[in-house]
Amino acid sequence: MINFKETSMPLPNKDNREKFKNQKLRFVCEACGQKMIMTPAEGYKAGWDYPPYMYPFSVISPRTCNKCGIEKTVWWEICMKHKTFEELTDSQKETIERIYREPESIIVKDKYK
Numbered sequence: 001m002i003n004f005k006e007t008s009m010p011l012p013n014k015d016n017r018e019k020f021k022n023q024k025l026r027f028v029c030e031a032c033g034q035k036m037i038m039t040p041a042e043g044y045k046a047g048w049d050y051p052p053y054m055y056p057f058s059v060i061s062p063r064t065c066n067k068c069g070i071e072k073t074v075w076w077e078i079c080m081k082h083k084t085f086e087e088l089t090d091s092q093k094e095t096i097e098r099i100y101r102e103p104e105s106i107i108v109k110d111k112y113k
Helices: 014-019 040-045 074-079 090-100
Strands: 025-028 035-038
Touching: 025 040, 035 040, 074 090
Parallel strands: none
Antiparallel strands: 025 035
Protein backbone atom coordinates (compact mmCIF):
# COMPACT_ATOMS: atom_id res chain seq x y z
CA MET A 1 0.00 0.00 0.00
CA ILE A 2 1.26 3.46 -0.85
CA ASN A 3 0.38 6.36 1.41
CA PHE A 4 0.80 9.85 0.04
CA LYS A 5 2.56 12.42 2.18
CA GLU A 6 1.02 15.87 2.07
CA THR A 7 3.44 18.74 1.65
CA SER A 8 3.06 22.47 1.50
CA MET A 9 2.92 24.16 -1.90
CA PRO A 10 6.13 23.15 -3.65
CA LEU A 11 8.40 25.81 -5.06
CA PRO A 12 10.65 25.34 -8.06
CA ASN A 13 14.17 24.25 -7.28
CA LYS A 14 16.32 26.97 -8.80
CA ASP A 15 19.42 24.77 -8.57
CA ASN A 16 17.73 22.16 -10.75
CA ARG A 17 16.53 24.88 -13.09
CA GLU A 18 20.13 25.80 -13.89
CA LYS A 19 21.43 22.24 -13.86
CA PHE A 20 18.87 21.07 -16.43
CA LYS A 21 18.59 24.33 -18.39
CA ASN A 22 19.93 22.85 -21.64
CA GLN A 23 18.86 19.24 -21.07
CA LYS A 24 16.19 17.91 -23.42
CA LEU A 25 13.30 16.41 -21.44
CA ARG A 26 10.31 14.35 -22.51
CA PHE A 27 7.17 16.36 -21.72
CA VAL A 28 3.94 14.33 -21.46
CA CYS A 29 0.58 16.02 -20.85
CA GLU A 30 -1.46 13.98 -18.39
CA ALA A 31 -4.74 15.33 -19.74
CA CYS A 32 -4.50 15.02 -23.53
CA GLY A 33 -1.45 12.77 -23.93
CA GLN A 34 0.52 15.23 -26.07
CA LYS A 35 4.26 14.47 -26.02
CA MET A 36 7.07 16.88 -26.82
CA ILE A 37 10.82 16.96 -26.40
CA MET A 38 12.09 20.33 -25.16
CA THR A 39 14.40 21.95 -22.67
CA PRO A 40 12.77 23.14 -19.43
CA ALA A 41 13.04 26.75 -20.63
CA GLU A 42 11.34 25.89 -23.93
CA GLY A 43 8.57 24.05 -22.10
CA TYR A 44 8.04 26.93 -19.69
CA LYS A 45 7.87 29.47 -22.53
CA ALA A 46 5.39 27.20 -24.35
CA GLY A 47 3.11 27.22 -21.29
CA TRP A 48 3.68 23.72 -19.93
CA ASP A 49 3.29 23.03 -16.19
CA TYR A 50 6.39 20.90 -15.75
CA PRO A 51 9.50 20.69 -13.58
CA PRO A 52 11.89 22.19 -12.85
CA TYR A 53 10.41 25.62 -13.70
CA MET A 54 6.95 25.08 -12.21
CA TYR A 55 7.58 22.41 -9.57
CA PRO A 56 10.49 20.34 -8.26
CA PHE A 57 11.21 16.97 -9.83
CA SER A 58 9.66 13.92 -8.13
CA VAL A 59 6.78 15.85 -6.51
CA ILE A 60 3.25 14.91 -7.51
CA SER A 61 1.96 18.02 -9.22
CA PRO A 62 0.19 18.67 -12.53
CA ARG A 63 2.09 17.79 -15.72
CA THR A 64 0.07 19.55 -18.42
CA CYS A 65 0.47 21.29 -21.77
CA ASN A 66 -0.59 24.87 -22.43
CA LYS A 67 -4.09 23.81 -23.55
CA CYS A 68 -5.17 21.53 -20.70
CA GLY A 69 -6.35 22.15 -17.18
CA ILE A 70 -5.36 20.31 -14.02
CA GLU A 71 -8.66 18.51 -13.41
CA LYS A 72 -7.53 15.41 -15.35
CA THR A 73 -4.22 15.03 -13.52
CA VAL A 74 -3.05 12.58 -10.89
CA TRP A 75 -2.56 15.54 -8.56
CA TRP A 76 -6.28 16.38 -8.91
CA GLU A 77 -7.34 12.80 -8.22
CA ILE A 78 -5.22 12.63 -5.07
CA CYS A 79 -5.59 16.14 -3.66
CA MET A 80 -9.08 17.12 -4.74
CA LYS A 81 -10.86 13.75 -4.91
CA HIS A 82 -8.82 12.19 -2.07
CA LYS A 83 -8.14 8.96 -3.95
CA THR A 84 -5.65 6.43 -2.67
CA PHE A 85 -3.01 4.84 -4.89
CA GLU A 86 -5.11 1.68 -5.16
CA GLU A 87 -8.09 3.69 -6.47
CA LEU A 88 -6.11 5.20 -9.37
CA THR A 89 -6.16 3.81 -12.91
CA ASP A 90 -3.17 1.90 -14.25
CA SER A 91 -2.27 4.90 -16.41
CA GLN A 92 -2.35 7.20 -13.38
CA LYS A 93 -0.16 4.78 -11.43
CA GLU A 94 2.34 4.79 -14.30
CA THR A 95 2.34 8.59 -14.20
CA ILE A 96 3.16 8.51 -10.48
CA GLU A 97 5.99 6.06 -11.09
CA ARG A 98 7.38 8.33 -13.83
CA ILE A 99 7.13 11.38 -11.55
CA TYR A 100 8.85 9.60 -8.64
CA ARG A 101 11.75 8.62 -10.94
CA GLU A 102 12.28 12.17 -12.25
CA PRO A 103 14.43 13.57 -13.64
CA GLU A 104 15.90 10.28 -14.94
CA SER A 105 12.55 9.08 -16.27
CA ILE A 106 12.10 12.10 -18.55
CA ILE A 107 15.67 12.84 -19.67
CA VAL A 108 16.19 12.36 -23.39
CA LYS A 109 19.49 10.53 -23.67
CA ASP A 110 19.55 9.86 -27.40
CA LYS A 111 19.50 13.00 -29.52
CA TYR A 112 17.71 11.08 -32.29
CA LYS A 113 14.67 10.07 -30.18
